[in-house]
Amino acid sequence: MEALLKDKVCVVTGGSKGIGRAIVARFAAQGAKVFYLSRSEADDAAGLAAGAAAAGGSVAWIACDVAKEAEVEAAIARVVAEGGVPAVVVNNAGVTRDGLVFRMKLEDWETVLATNLTSAFLVCRVAARHMIKARAGSIINLSSVVGITGNGGQTNYSASKAGIIGFTKSLAKEVASRGVRVNAIAPGLIDTSMTDQIGAEGRAKLMESIPLGRSGSPDEIAKAALFLASDLASYVTGEVLKVDGGMAM
Numbered sequence: 001m002e003a004l005l006k007d008k009v010c011v012v013t014g015g016s017k018g019i020g021r022a023i024v025a026r027f028a029a030q031g032a033k034v035f036y037l038s039r040s041e042a043d044d045a046a047g048l049a050a051g052a053a054a055a056g057g058s059v060a061w062i063a064c065d066v067a068k069e070a071e072v073e074a075a076i077a078r079v080v081a082e083g084g085v086p087a088v089v090v091n092n093a094g095v096t097r098d099g100l101v102f103r104m105k106l107e108d109w110e111t112v113l114a115t116n117l118t119s120a121f122l123v124c125r126v127a128a129r130h131m132i133k134a135r136a137g138s139i140i141n142l143s144s145v146v147g148i149t150g151n152g153g154q155t156n157y158s159a160s161k162a163g164i165i166g167f168t169k170s171l172a173k174e175v176a177s178r179g180v181r182v183n184a185i186a187p188g189l190i191d192t193s194m195t196d197q198i199g200a201e202g203r204a205k206l207m208e209s210i211p212l213g214r215s216g217s218p219d220e221i222a223k224a225a226l227f228l229a230s231d232l233a234s235y236v237t238g239e240v241l242k243v244d245g246g247m248a249m
């Protein structure tokens with residue numbers, strides 16, 4: 001089978017670890033020219049680059065805090081200059097600052113909203129301008145099942161992830177006539193550094209709510225992202241794809 005993303009320029013925010021890193025590797029393995037934007041470089045950057053090259057793809061890191069307007073504008077300008085107009089953009093960078101609402105500092109609220117939601121606006125504002133001119137492209141935003149169901153102790157995080165869903169559907173309507181698709185993925189419990197702090201008791205309770213009876217791997221999200229990024233999803237836009245083992249059924 002022909003590589004699904006041959007020579008396509010792909011931007012992935014938060015590609016240094018976890019789900020983002022898995023998406024970078026999957027896309028590059030399908031021949032993509034991937035640029036990932038994060039504050040730090042992936043630990044195994046050389047391995048990532050070698051794996052990409054073997055598959056006819058490439059991986060380049062651009063240092064960028066996606067919550068900062070000027071850094072995002074500069075990073076996307078660099079992608080366009082060095083690679084060309086992005087065919088795929090994945091807004092994946094995200095953080096948590098959990099706490100009960102009456103104890104939550106404004107800073108923890110603002111950091112989560114800026115990193116998880118405003119970043120998607122900043123990236124799309126500049127990238128989508130190029131994509132609509134090219135009259136093609138796929139934008140994928142990382143939401144979460146808690147953006148659908150809510151979760152006590154995560155008002156800031158779930159508000160950002162619910163916001164991503166509204167943002168995704170609205171942008172999908174704005175750009176559909178120009179050939180650009182916009183979708184969201186809502187992962188359930190995925191094994192990354194974001195979730196490795198969950199204690200044994202909390203994890204056992206979560207497992208009871210997952211019909212498939214296990215957590216997911218970053219690559220299981222990457223496979224869903226590959227579907228939405230590629231022409232396999234050519235008639236899919238404005239969708240929120242849950243990849244959660246049935247957790248939020």
Ligand code: NAP
Pocket residue numbers: 013014015016017018019020037038039040041064065066067091092093094095115116142143144145186187188189190191192193194195
């Ligand atoms: P992770 O392992 O903690 O990775 C987070 C990524 O985001 C890192 O690459 C980090 O890179 C980047 N990042 C954070 N703040 C950033 C900033 N200001 N600017 C640029 N990059 C930034 O988390 P993950 O579990 O892979 O999560 C990825 C996405 O999936 C997030 O949006 C998350 O909310 C969502 N999600 C995860 C789960 C789960 O169970 N893990 C479930 C639902 C949704 P640097 O630190 O190098 O900047």
